[in-house]
Amino acid sequence: MNEPSEAAGPGLLERLAAGPVICAEGYLFELERSGYVAAGPYVPEAVLEHPDAVIRMHRDFLRAGSDVMLAFTYYAHREKLRLIGKEGVLEEMNRTAIRLARVVAQEGSALVAGNVCNSNIFVDGEAESARTVRAMFDEQVGWAVDEGVDFIVAETIAYVSEALLALEAIKAAGLPAVINLAIFRDPLTREGLTPAEAAKRLEDAGADVVGLNCSRGPATMLPLLGAICEAVSCHVAALPVAYRTDDIEPTFLSLSDPGCDCIPEERPFPTALDNLACNRYEIAQFTRDARALGVNYLGVCCGAAPHHIRSMAEALGRQPEASKYSPDMSRHAYLGTDPEIPAANREFVREM
Numbered sequence: 001m002n003e004p005s006e007a008a009g010p011g012l013l014e015r016l017a018a019g020p021v022i023c024a025e026g027y028l029f030e031l032e033r034s035g036y037v038a039a040g041p042y043v044p045e046a047v048l049e050h051p052d053a054v055i056r057m058h059r060d061f062l063r064a065g066s067d068v069m070l071a072f073t074y075y076a077h078r079e080k081l082r083l084i085g086k087e088g089v090l091e092e093m094n095r096t097a098i099r100l101a102r103v104v105a106q107e108g109s110a111l112v113a114g115n116v117c118n119s120n121i122f123v124d125g126e127a128e129s130a131r132t133v134r135a136m137f138d139e140q141v142g143w144a145v146d147e148g149v150d151f152i153v154a155e156t157i158a159y160v161s162e163a164l165l166a167l168e169a170i171k172a173a174g175l176p177a178v179i180n181l182a183i184f185r186d187p188l189t190r191e192g193l194t195p196a197e198a199a200k201r202l203e204d205a206g207a208d209v210v211g212l213n214c215s216r217g218p219a220t221m222l223p224l225l226g227a228i229c230e231a232v233s234c235h236v237a238a239l240p241v242a243y244r245t246d247d248i249e250p251t252f253l254s255l256s257d258p259g260c261d262c263i264p265e266e267r268p269f270p271t272a273l274d275n276l277a278c279n280r281y282e283i284a285q286f287t288r289d290a291r292a293l294g295v296n297y298l299g300v301c302c303g304a305a306p307h308h309i310r311s312m313a314e315a316l317g318r319q320p321e322a323s324k325y326s327p328d329m330s331r332h333a334y335l336g337t338d339p340e341i342p343a344a345n346r347e348f349v350r351e352m
């Protein structure tokens, strides 16, 4: 059994007590775009088949300012592996994902987090379903503990009752628990609780951090965060998708793109969202707005790329390694203001 990463210094709770913590996510979408994950199944097979791609992604996020290397075990659970006929590599995939995260975490001072998520087979109120899902959480949490993670994130869960099963599994293992719910069109959990009621229930059950991830973009997640911050005294997390959701289409699943007429079945989710992506400045604005509400655990979910995370870090007043290459438009060939730029170039901009 590995010990938690002592080289990383303070643990999650100590870091949160000192200020905000950034956790970059969105690995499935980022690796789908680069050709290492299939949209649809969304199983992180790249962990075993292309570990270099996973390491590269972790490293890009570390350089961009992520304080946490989240093990790429989203959907590396028994139900998903069964669906693609690969239950036999379930344990190897989970353990390897954590080791890859650790390799990169140790290049900086990042924490290593285990990750469990929505089971997709949970049926509220059915004891047999609860037992099956709890067993799925238990085995993933067990491997994560064995590999020495610093804490565990349970995320993208739409039922508080399912989230509570994940929380119980994490607390039984004695690790800090971050529990993030996914809220869809109706701004309630699937049992019908407000996010604030749900967050309070999770805090009362022992969660160290409660919040929201995925599904909603910055504009439609932000209005739900204030009530959560008021309802709980623990730390609050917010990790929106990096897409421009609005009141009419509040989730990335519901987004349309009137600017394009060649999208299969006219639903941009999940492979034609490019034109609806948030830019880095919108993520910076979300970071400031969420901080003002009291959110202390920040990240970006599906759609996130390293430039979003760097922007988030810089909005918190930090200069991560990648800030060395942050924009300097004063030296642009045509838009630059540097005296070395020929005046004729600046004048020609009007013609461009």
Ligand SMILES: [Zn+2]
Pocket (backbone or CB within 6 Å): 026, 213, 214, 215, 241, 301, 302
């Ligand atoms: Zn997501």
